[in-house]
Structures are given as C-alpha cells and as structure tokens.
Amino acid sequence: MKKHNFYAGPSILSEYTIKNTADAVMNFANTGLSILEVSHRSKEFQAVIDEASDLIKELLEIPEGYHVLFLGGGASTQFCMVPFNILKKKAAYLETGTWAVNAIKEAKLFGEVDVVASSKEANFSYIPKDFVIPTDADYFHFTTNNTIFGTEVRKDIDSPVPLVADMSSDIFSRPIDVSKYDVIYAGAQKNLAPAGVTIVIVKEDALGKVERAIPTMLDYRTHIKKGSMFNTPPVLPIYSALQTLKYYKSLGGIKEIEKIDVRKAAKLYEAIDSSKLFVGTAAVEDRSIMNVCFVMKPEYTELEKEFVEFATSQGMVGIKGHRSVGGFRASLYNALPEASVDALIATMKEFEAKH
Ligand SMILES: *Cc1c(COP(=O)(O)O)cnc(C)c1O
Numbered sequence: 001m002k003k004h005n006f007y008a009g010p011s012i013l014s015e016y017t018i019k020n021t022a023d024a025v026m027n028f029a030n031t032g033l034s035i036l037e038v039s040h041r042s043k044e045f046q047a048v049i050d051e052a053s054d055l056i057k058e059l060l061e062i063p064e065g066y067h068v069l070f071l072g073g074g075a076s077t078q079f080c081m082v083p084f085n086i087l088k089k090k091a092a093y094l095e096t097g098t099w100a101v102n103a104i105k106e107a108k109l110f111g112e113v114d115v116v117a118s119s120k121e122a123n124f125s126y127i128p129k130d131f132v133i134p135t136d137a138d139y140f141h142f143t144t145n146n147t148i149f150g151t152e153v154r155k156d157i158d159s160p161v162p163l164v165a166d167m168s169s170d171i172f173s174r175p176i177d178v179s180k181y182d183v184i185y186a187g188a189q190k191n192l193a194p195a196g197v198t199i200v201i202v203k204e205d206a207l208g209k210v211e212r213a214i215p216t217m218l219d220y221r222t223h224i225k226k227g228s229m230f231n232t233p234p235v236l237p238i239y240s241a242l243q244t245l246k247y248y249k250s251l252g253g254i255k256e257i258e259k260i261d262v263r264k265a266a267k268l269y270e271a272i273d274s275s276k277l278f279v280g281t282a283a284v285e286d287r288s289i290m291n292v293c294f295v296m297k298p299e300y301t302e303l304e305k306e307f308v309e310f311a312t313s314q315g316m317v318g319i320k321g322h323r324s325v326g327g328f329r330a331s332l333y334n335a336l337p338e339a340s341v342d343a344l345i346a347t348m349k350e351f352e353a354k355h
Contacts, residue, residue, distance in 0.1 A: 004340035007318030010189040017243040055245040069200040075187035079103040083110035092137040097146035124149040126283035145170035150293030151286040182206035193241035196234040265289035295327030
C-alpha cells in the first residue's frame with residue numbers, strides 16, 4: 001500500500017532526492033565509487049557543496065555579506081553557538097515552544113537574556129503579539145515554526161535589533177528578507193535532507209565583536225574560512241540537500257512552493273474546522289502551514305486510539321501528536337504530495353461517517 005508520510009522529522013523527502021541519493025550511493029558522479037566512500041576533499045564533492053551553497057543563496061535571495069555553512073551538531077548546537085559568537089551583553093528571545101525554551105537556556109550561559117514574551121501559560125498554543133524588543137539587545141531570537149505545537153511566524157518580525165531565527169521546520173516554505181538577520185539556522189531533517197547537516201546563514205559583519213574565547217569548532221569564522229571543510233562535513237546529507245535544492249528550483253522556486261504549501265494546509269484546516277470529531281489546537285491566526293496539530297473534541301476523546309489505528313490501516317504514517325500536545329500532528333513539509341493531504345482528509349471523513 002502507498003504510504004503517506006506525515007512524520008515531523010526526520011521526515012518525507014522528495015522522490016527526486018531519494019532516487020538521486022540512492023544512485024550516488026552506488027556510483028557518485030561517475031567516479032565508480034559510492035558517495036559513502038569518497039573524500040570530502042575530492043573535486044567531485046567540492047562541486048556538490050559549492051552548488052548547494054549557490055542554490056541556497058539563489059533560492060533565498062541571500063544578499064552579499066552572508067555565508068552559507070553546512071555544519072554538524074543539529075539545530076541544537078546552534079542554541080549555544082549563536083550566543084557564543086554574537087551575544088555581547090544582552091539578547092532578547094521570544095518563548096514560543098520547546099525549541100525556544102532550549103535556545104533560551106543555552107543563551108543564559110553567555111549573558112543576560114530578556115524573554116520578551118511567552119505563551120507557555122497556554123501550552124504554547126499561540127504566538128505572543130504584544131512585546132517590546134529592547135533596543136539595547138544584541139539580537140532578537142525567535143523560532144519561526146514551532147514544530148511541536150503547530151504555530152508559526154510567517155514573517156520577518158519588525159525589530160530595532162538584528163534578528164536571529166531557528167527556521168529548522170519551515171525554511172524554504174516562504175521567501176525571507178535575509179538582510180534583517182544576523183543568523184538563520186535550520187537542522188536539515190525537516191524540509192531539506194536526511195538528519196546530520198545543519199544549514200547556517202550568517203552575516204559576516206555580525207562576527208568578531210565578542211571578547212570571550214570561542215572554541216575553534218564553535219566559532220563561525222572557522223567554518224567560513226574553511227568553506228565548511230575545517231573538519232569532515234556530513235557528506236551524504238549535503239549530497240541529498242543538493243538534490244532537494246535542485247528539485248525546489250525545478251518547481252519554480254520558493255514563491256511557487258509557498259503557494260502549494262499554503263493550499264495544502266488550508267485544505268486540511270478546512271477539514272478539521274468543518275468536522276464533528278476533530279478540533280485544531282493552535283490559535284487560528286498563528287496556525288502553522290508545516291505542522292498541523294489537532295485533537296478529538298472533548299466528547300470524542302475515547303476515539304483517539306481508534307482513529308490512529310484506522311489512519312494507519314489507510315497507509316498514514318506518523319500522525320500521532322507529540323506527547324506535549326497529544327492527539328494528532330500531520331506534518332505537511334514541502335516534499336509531501338498534495339495527494340497525501342487529500343488521502344488524510346478522506347480518511348478523516350470516512351472515520352467520521354462511521355461515528
Ligand atoms: C527539530 C527542531 C530542532 C532540533 O533540531 P536538531 O537538529 O535535532 O538539534 C530545533 N528547532 C526546531 C524548530 C526543530 O523543529
């Protein structure tokens with residue numbers, strides 16, 4: 001049976017990405033070698049990382065003065081790497097979910113942290129709106145998409161200080177005004193590649209302004225200077241990332257992808273809102289187009305397990321909600337075909353008809 005992959009991360013990749021990666025595992029760039037066994041310093045792999053960097057710059061329209069890095073350690077390493085490199089005295093953070101909480105905890109190791117607003121009291125079901133970013137902060141950090149709670153900030157927040165964003169789960173789903181940011185980072189395993197590589201877009205001018213000593217591996221300047229080759233980069237995930245980037249370009253770029261993403265999410269929210277059994281958990285105006293969280297209405301909670309079983313029998317994978325929200329979560333990343341959204345909606349309607 002055809003599987004519909006709604007996992008939150010690692011998550012679905014395009015067929016193009018998987019097929020080309022599989023081919024390169026057998027024979028990479030006609031070298032007669034597998035991508036799994038070639039030197040990262042070979043000219044063939046250098047061409048891969050260069051092209052991936054160029055495509056990210058092209059797709060996101062990154063201005064001059066920024067570097068694209070391919071690092072290990074996941075988005076979670078960026079929680080400390082950002083303040084290590086650019087927090088001089090004070091930073092402002094928006095607390096919108098588990099990942100933001102983790103980022104705040106790390107930043108506190110390096111200086112004063114002003115948490116300008118939080119939606120913790122409402123289990124992170126909305127994005128706080130009325131907050132003031134202090135003008136004396138070195139930067140303002142926010143999580144653009146709260147993967148666990150299904151809320152999203154789909155804009156480049158107006159701020160008196162440079163922005164820093166964790167875009168792990170919605171990068172490449174909307175155009176970004178990169179010039180407003182000092183650092184953008186994203187673990188690749190949500191919308192780009194298999195786990196193992198983290199994309200960092202960093203503004204050159206933001207660096208070199210802190211007085212503390214920075215360990216070599218955690219200093220962005222190390223990786224800028226060495227073109228992400230100071231140590232061995234995650235070769236296979238970078239190869240897969242390049243395939244996804246080519247695929248994104250073939251779709252017509254980010255603006256076209258956004259249209260499809262918006263349409264996919266709107267359909268599913270419409271089905272939830274018109275349902276007798278299901279209800280969304282995120283504030284309507286803050287709903288994520290990447291991770292759609294919903295639960296059974298209170299009078300139907302006993303049907304939760306039965307719905308997961310029914311959906312599984314229909315080929316749905318990964319729709320169980322995160323334990324901090326419960327219920328269901330359908331992740332609609334770029335690579336998820338619209339037909340899978342249609343299949344989920346049909347499954348919901350069929351289940352509803354039976355009850
Ligand atoms: C998944 C995720 C992370 C954690 O990423 P790792 O690569 O596992 O460290 C951080 N932030 C967001 C928004 C995420 O979705």
